[in-house]
Every structure is written in structure tokens, then in C-alpha cells.
Amino acid sequence: MSDRRRFLKTTALGAALGPSLLEGCAPADPRTPSVSVRPVALSTWEHGLGANAAAWDILSRGGGALDAVEAGVRVPEADPSVTTVGYGGFPDRFGKVTLDACIMDETGRCGSVAFLQEIKHPISVARRVMEETPHVMLVGQGALDFAVAQGFERENLLTPEAEAAWLQWKETNGETLPRINIENHDTIGMLTLDQAGNLAGACTTSGAAFKYHGRVGDSPLIGAGLYVDNEVGGATSTGWGEAVIRAVGCFLVVEFMRQGYSPAAACEMAVDRVISKNPDWRDIQVGFLALDKNGQHGSFCIAPGFNYAIYTPEMENRLFDSGSRL
Numbered sequence: 001m002s003d004r005r006r007f008l009k010t011t012a013l014g015a016a017l018g019p020s021l022l023e024g025c026a027p028a029d030p031r032t033p034s035v036s037v038r039p040v041a042l043s044t045w046e047h048g049l050g051a052n053a054a055a056w057d058i059l060s061r062g063g064g065a066l067d068a069v070e071a072g073v074r075v076p077e078a079d080p081s082v083t084t085v086g087y088g089g090f091p092d093r094f095g096k097v098t099l100d101a102c103i104m105d106e107t108g109r110c111g112s113v114a115f116l117q118e119i120k121h122p123i124s125v126a127r128r129v130m131e132e133t134p135h136v137m138l139v140g141q142g143a144l145d146f147a148v149a150q151g152f153e154r155e156n157l158l159t160p161e162a163e164a165a166w167l168q169w170k171e172t173n174g175e176t177l178p179r180i181n182i183e184n185h186d187t188i189g190m191l192t193l194d195q196a197g198n199l200a201g202a203c204t205t206s207g208a209a210f211k212y213h214g215r216v217g218d219s220p221l222i223g224a225g226l227y228v229d230n231e232v233g234g235a236t237s238t239g240w241g242e243a244v245i246r247a248v249g250c251f252l253v254v255e256f257m258r259q260g261y262s263p264a265a266a267c268e269m270a271v272d273r274v275i276s277k278n279p280d281w282r283d284i285q286v287g288f289l290a291l292d293k294n295g296q297h298g299s300f301c302i303a304p305g306f307n308y309a310i311y312t313p314e315m316e317n318r319l320f321d322s323g324s325r326l
């Protein structure tokens with residue numbers, strides 16, 4: 001078991017509540033000017049480093065947050081070694097790779113696709129839904145038909161490695177429901193702040209490994225897996241999507257920031273809300289990552305093991321471990 005997998009493996013036994021950022025924490029006065037950092041690229045997990053580098057190419061030359069966030073998450077989408085996003089993602093219980101993604105810009109426009117098959121870059125299809133249709137979300141065959149009509153190429157996304165993992169899972173588990181899989185939650189969620197001070201966000205995933213056919217998680221749901229409000233900040237999530245959906249997690253994080261809480265405190269409060277809505281919380285992982293309008297960032301998760309990548313003019317693409325409740 002890798003270190004990260006070991007970290008993600010949580011048990012109820014001996015779990016103690018971790019230190020809280022919130023002790024004695026009153027909301028910051030939203031009028032208090034804080035140091036402004038720009039531009040910023042912020043992404044979940046280690047594969048966020050590659051995403052940040054691609055986004056930085058655009059941001060550092062004065063490009064827009066939306067272009068940067070799309071270019072960023074396309075990197076892990078195309079990387080077959082990332083088994084939780086795009087091409088090479090682990091399939092569902094029937095061996096089908098089905099992808100979910102959404103994108104949101106500084107004006108509140110958003111686009112989303114879910115249960116999309118055979119398209120390597122669901123984030124770009126989500127952007128087209130946002131820009132070319134009057135809708136926010138297309139799913140399944142309709143999303144695929146739209147993508148093809150927009151010129152996206154159909155391709156097989158199931159790599160031999162992902163197929164082998166699926167076959168092994170089938171052999172071990174037969175037809176039984178996969179246990180809540182806390183070891184395969186590495187969605188890329190990304191937030192960018194450009195030099196003009198505009199925010200954008202993107203979230204893209206192959207979802208929970210070996211999920212039910214047709215299952216959609218939090219990642220393509222505006223408000224659950226991603227939310228951006230240009231007056232306040234943005235948030236994205238990773239982990240067991242069902243738990244995030246129950247709390248409308250990312251909208252909640254942004255609303256806490258609107259009340260004046262720091263990104264880190266807002267993420268911690270949203271994790272506590274998830275915990276309060278999910279009695280099985282000790283057996284799952286959920287992590288939030290947030291970026292405010294001033295370029296300040298924060299994160300929090302249930303179990304140790306969630307990390308994220310940040311790129312700013314001062315911090316050149318570094319990985320940080322998130323604080324956790326357990």
C-alpha cells in the first residue's frame with residue numbers, strides 16, 4: 001500500500017479529533033484589507049503540479065483565469081498514469097470509463113457534463129456547454145452527441161492498466177457493491193486567479209472507481225464539487241462525492257468566506273457540516289480547497305492524506321498537506 005493510500009485508509013479505532021483552526025476564530029472583518037496575491041493557480045492533489053504549470057503559462061503572461069483553469073485540468077485528463085481523471089481513469093463496475101466535469105467563470109457562467117463516455121477532455125465539453133448552449137448541464141448520450149457535434153473526437157479511454165485493475169476488482173469482489181472506496185478519490189479540482197483579479201474554477205474526474213453504471217458524484221455539480229463567486233472566492237472538493245452533495249459543500253465554503261471567514265476556516269467549517277450530515281464520516285474522505293478574491297488560500301479534510309499544489313509569484317508550484325479532522 002502506498003503512503004498516500006495508507007493515509008487515506010481511515011478507521012474508527014483510535015481516531016481522535018484533530019486540532020481546530022476555528023478555536024477562538026471570529027470571522028475576519030471583510031473590510032479589512034489583506035495582502036493581495038496574484039496570479040494564483042491552486043489544484044487538488046499532486047497531479048495538480050502539472051495542472052498548475054500549464055495554467056501558469058497562461059496566467060503569467062496576463063491570460064484569463066478561465067483559459068488557465070481549462071488548460072490546467074486538461075493535463076491530468078490526458079495523463080494515463082492518473083487513474084482518477086479522464087483518459088486512464090478507472091472504469092465503473094461494467095468496465096466503462098464515465099467522466100464528470102464542470103467549469104465556472106468570473107461572471108457566474110457555468111457548464112457541466114456528467115456520465116460522459118469516450119471523450120478525453122470533458123472539461124472542454126463543459127466549457128462548450130457553457131458558451132454554446134443556453135444550458136448548464138448535459139449528461140450521458142446527450143452530452144456525447146453534443147461533444148461530437150462540436151468536433152470532439154471519440155476515443156477509447158480504458159487503458160490496459162485500468163482494465164487490469166477492473167478485472168482484478170471483479171475477481172475479488174464478484175458482483176457485490178464496491179465498498180465505499182476511500183482510496184480512489186483524486187479528482188482534480190482547480191481554482192485560478194488572474195492578474196486582472198478574476199477567478200475561475202474547474203473540476204474533472206472519472207469518479208469513484210467501480211461505481212454503479214450511471215453514478216454521478218459531486219464533481220460536475222455546481223455548488224457541490226465547485227463554486228466560484230468573483231466577489232468572494234471559489235472552492236472545489238475531492239473525496240466521497242455523495243457526502244459532499246448532501247452538504248452542497250463548495251457553495252457552503254464560499255458562503256462562509258462571504259461571511260468573512262478565511263479560506264482555511266471556511267473549509268474546516270464545511271468539513272464539519274459534512275461530518276454532521278454523514279454518520280459514516282470516519283470511514284470516508286472529503287477535502288475542500290478554497291481561494292479567495294485576494295489570492296489567499298486554505299484547505300481542510302476529514303482524514304490525513306489530502307494534499308494540494310499552489311503556484312504564486314512567491315511560491316513556485318509547491319505541494320502542501322491539508323489539515324484534517326482525524
Ligand code: ASP
Nearest residue numbers: 185186187207217239241
Ligand atoms: N469526488 C469524486 C466523486 O465522488 C471523487 C474524487 O474526488 O476523486 O466522484
